[in-house]
Amino acid sequence: MPELIGLTEAQAAERLREHGPNELPQAARRTGWRIAAEVAREPMLQLLAGAGAIYLVLGDVGEACVLLAFVILSMLISLVQETRTERVLEALRDLSSPRALVLRGGERKRIAGREVVPGDLVVLEEGDRVPADGRLLQANDLLTDESLLTGESVPVGKVPWAEGLGQPRPGGDGQAWVYAGSMVVRGQGVVEVSATGARSEMGRIGVALRQIESSQPALQQQTRALVRTFAVAGVSLSVLAALLYIWTRGDVLAAVLAGITLAMSLLPQEFPLILTVFMAMGAWRISQQRVLVRRASAIEALGTATVLCTDKTGTLTLNRMHIVAMQVPGQTWLVQDEGGAPLSPALRTLLQHGILASERDPFDPMEKAFWALGEQCLSADEVAHIEWEMVHEYGLSPEMLAMSHVWRAPGHDGHVIATKGAPEAIADLCHLDAARLAEVRQAADVFARQGMRVLGVARSTHHGPDAHSTWPALQHDFDFEYLGLVALADPLRPTVRDAVQACREAGIHVAMITGDHPVTALAIAAQAGLDVQGGVVQGEDLAALSDEALRERVAQAAVFARVMPEQKLRIVKALQASGQVVAMTGDGVNDAPSLKAADIGIAMGARGTDVAREAAAMVLLDDDFGTIAQAVRSGRRIDDNLRKAMAFVLAVHVPIAGLTLLPLLMGWPLLFNPVHIAFLELIIDPVCSIVFEAEPEERDIMRRPPREPGRPLLTRSMMAWSLLQGLFVLAIVAAAYAWLLHQGVGETVARAGGFLSLVAANVVLILSNRSFGGHILAAAFKPNPALWRMLALTAGLLGLVFSVPALRALFKFDLPDAHSGVAVGVAVVSTMLVLQLVKALRSPKA
Numbered sequence: 001m002p003e004l005i006g007l008t009e010a011q012a013a014e015r016l017r018e019h020g021p022n023e024l025p026q027a028a029r030r031t032g033w034r035i036a037a038e039v040a041r042e043p044m045l046q047l048l049a050g051a052g053a054i055y056l057v058l059g060d061v062g063e064a065c066v067l068l069a070f071v072i073l074s075m076l077i078s079l080v081q082e083t084r085t086e087r088v089l090e091a092l093r094d095l096s097s098p099r100a101l102v103l104r105g106g107e108r109k110r111i112a113g114r115e116v117v118p119g120d121l122v123v124l125e126e127g128d129r130v131p132a133d134g135r136l137l138q139a140n141d142l143l144t145d146e147s148l149l150t151g152e153s154v155p156v157g158k159v160p161w162a163e164g165l166g167q168p169r170p171g172g173d174g175q176a177w178v179y180a181g182s183m184v185v186r187g188q189g190v191v192e193v194s195a196t197g198a199r200s201e202m203g204r205i206g207v208a209l210r211q212i213e214s215s216q217p218a219l220q221q222q223t224r225a226l227v228r229t230f231a232v233a234g235v236s237l238s239v240l241a242a243l244l245y246i247w248t249r250g251d252v253l254a255a256v257l258a259g260i261t262l263a264m265s266l267l268p269q270e271f272p273l274i275l276t277v278f279m280a281m282g283a284w285r286i287s288q289q290r291v292l293v294r295r296a297s298a299i300e301a302l303g304t305a306t307v308l309c310t311d312k313t314g315t316l317t318l319n320r321m322h323i324v325a326m327q328v329p330g331q332t333w334l335v336q337d338e339g340g341a342p343l344s345p346a347l348r349t350l351l352q353h354g355i356l357a358s359e360r361d362p363f364d365p366m367e368k369a370f371w372a373l374g375e376q377c378l379s380a381d382e383v384a385h386i387e388w389e390m391v392h393e394y395g396l397s398p399e400m401l402a403m404s405h406v407w408r409a410p411g412h413d414g415h416v417i418a419t420k421g422a423p424e425a426i427a428d429l430c431h432l433d434a435a436r437l438a439e440v441r442q443a444a445d446v447f448a449r450q451g452m453r454v455l456g457v458a459r460s461t462h463h464g465p466d467a468h469s470t471w472p473a474l475q476h477d478f479d480f481e482y483l484g485l486v487a488l489a490d491p492l493r494p495t496v497r498d499a500v501q502a503c504r505e506a507g508i509h510v511a512m513i514t515g516d517h518p519v520t521a522l523a524i525a526a527q528a529g530l531d532v533q534g535g536v537v538q539g540e541d542l543a544a545l546s547d548e549a550l551r552e553r554v555a556q557a558a559v560f561a562r563v564m565p566e567q568k569l570r571i572v573k574a575l576q577a578s579g580q581v582v583a584m585t586g587d588g589v590n591d592a593p594s595l596k597a598a599d600i601g602i603a604m605g606a607r608g609t610d611v612a613r614e615a616a617a618m619v620l621l622d623d624d625f626g627t628i629a630q631a632v633r634s635g636r637r638i639d640d641n642l643r644k645a646m647a648f649v650l651a652v653h654v655p656i657a658g659l660t661l662l663p664l665l666m667g668w669p670l671l672f673n674p675v676h677i678a679f680l681e682l683i684i685d686p687v688c689s690i691v692f693e694a695e696p697e698e699r700d701i702m703r704r705p706p707r708e709p710g711r712p713l714l715t716r717s718m719m720a721w722s723l724l725q726g727l728f729v730l731a732i733v734a735a736a737y738a739w740l741l742h743q744g745v746g747e748t749v750a751r752a753g754g755f756l757s758l759v760a761a762n763v764v765l766i767l768s769n770r771s772f773g774g775h776i777l778a779a780a781f782k783p784n785p786a787l788w789r790m791l792a793l794t795a796g797l798l799g800l801v802f803s804v805p806a807l808r809a810l811f812k813f814d815l816p817d818a819h820s821g822v823a824v825g826v827a828v829v830s831t832m833l834v835l836q837l838v839k840a841l842r843s844p845k846a
Helices: 009-019 032-040 043-058 061-095 201-210 218-249 252-266 270-287 296-302 345-356 365-377 423-429 434-448 496-505 518-528 539-544 547-556 565-577 589-597 610-615 625-666 674-693 716-742 747-769 785-803 805-811 818-841
Strands: 099-104 107-112 121-124 133-145 183-195 291-293 307-310 322-328 331-334 389-394 402-408 414-421 453-463 481-489 509-513 536-538 559-561 582-586 600-604 618-620
Touching (some): 218 252, 270 296, 270 625, 291 625, 331 345, 345 414, 414 423, 423 434, 496 509, 509 518, 518 536, 518 559, 536 539, 582 625, 625 674, 625 747, 716 747, 747 785, 747 805, 785 805
Parallel strands (some): 509 559, 600 618
Antiparallel strands (some): 099 107, 099 121, 121 183, 322 481, 414 453, 453 481
């Protein structure tokens, strides 16, 4: 074969420009100008800008500048936050690019996977992820795992390309093509890249998935409907208020300002802000639990999830094979019973030859398990074969499910042959009689029924020169001695059983969906604490069921085995058709449709594909089921705190709107101008977003069923509770303002006292909405540093307003007197007493 040179750097650079990076197309990046345009469309900012323009027309430059400063500050904050988010996403994409070993100009070079181009020669070794589609120029005992593309768990053999070999689809032995995303499980090879990025097999699926439109999250729909309703009501009332002002006072520009003030007081623009902050902060908090949130809809759905469908391998289990039992004639050794006891000579011989039948630097998980137990239980003398030379090997074949290594020890003429494989194959090689064969089968069945993988081990010797012509053609030609059985298992993760129990207590049905054997699946499910009373549903059973029959079956079963990836989609749709909110895990390209269809698609970060991660709403970075349960807990906390924040926003706007309209109706001096509303919004926005987002979880968060699917976040009863709170605050603060005016303290002092009374009453409103039940004063002692920082900032801003004469004049305040202090004190005490009384009589949690 001619020497392999590969592309030159110049050729590679030219092809990179021609074909683009070896990655899936990404959505267009949001530029700063685009973000600024989105922010500028916010109705509250437009109202503030309009009010500022009117003040400029009136010649009040100071107030106009303050209002316009609010506009600029809000835009800057949004720009900084959104731009930072875009930078983080770019960094994550860079980190996710795999590395590839290529031949460039005859030299090996490690490059980023995104830089691989058509025509590159990629060197593949055991454990590598194939970076692109291509044909094999060289292949030495090459096996690849294409399950991420085909769903087939058995690795497939590869051969070098020759004339006449076409390019088939992935799957099947004897192909000369490898595909992006597949894993090399054995051997080496060199591949000439034919397709990269969107043109690869994986890329085609990824591009198709990007064309699937996702529906807008339900919470966003509900929020926009609420804001739209309030906006229509606000505009209508503000027009009426402006007309009323003109009729009663005759000042058109002042009437327009009064109308804008009322519109600003009625517009709950905090709802979109709450969603934005809660989703962003929620994603950050969940990321601390090793879960990457890709779509905000997943955070919304976590609080209402009713079914959690999980993989077995690597999610419920550690995805690391361990030897858990060994059996030699007359003795069975179990690791949990005798893990620390010395092994008998027969067991030591069994383990030693199991290691000899494995690779020196293994990639196969079962071979790693042999080495791990050998390092733990064997002496240095017993693993001296590390210096031996392997002179020949026999690989697995469909006809003989066993593999043999032939070793030569230094200073010895003879050879040692170590063999491991399926118990039936090892028994066949050892020519066991019927009685011994029955014993081996019975012992293997006992282990298998416990979900273990069982291998037989045997040994032989051979005398002769190290020449291929002298080795027997078949393993059967050696005279093997049966040594015993080794049982391996992928142990359950330590956190799984408690996590499953927590989910069940929280009313979440946990189901396991795996491609593994039904016996293994049932054993792991029982260990994990899943409900196994419904038995195992196998893939062939699913194929035979109608959609209606499937809906009934999935409602009863918790264990699904021998399931193909495309059947996961049917399971998801059947559960959703029954009204369930489904979380689904997956790692392969063929899992992508079910991940996309699920309410919460969860891709595996450690072993998943880019296409699966693209389709999923969340990425589990450590592939641990316990982490999913923690994410559900966080989702419920976010769900609770969203309800608290929205209830507070609705309640706090009632007194603001009422105190804007009431003076017009009663002929009092106006309590609010746009600058007062802007100041209040400056307080309300951080409170409803940052403070409520940081609230600790309720004590019963995982001891109650999830929120019913389709039930609005802000129910009618909760809206009624919020409006009732707001009306009480309105009545109390309005009474305080009217009393101050009646005392003849002057318009500016009364305005200052009324404003302070409202701010103080709003603090009580915050405490009232911090928990669904309990005493208001007790809520003050719940830990939340963000609340105290925000209250301190509010107090500081109020102190600044009252201590700086120019700001006092801008707000049309005068220094409060004793009457104002009385009004504020009475407002606080009255609000607390009334709200606590109503709270005791009614549970707003309903």
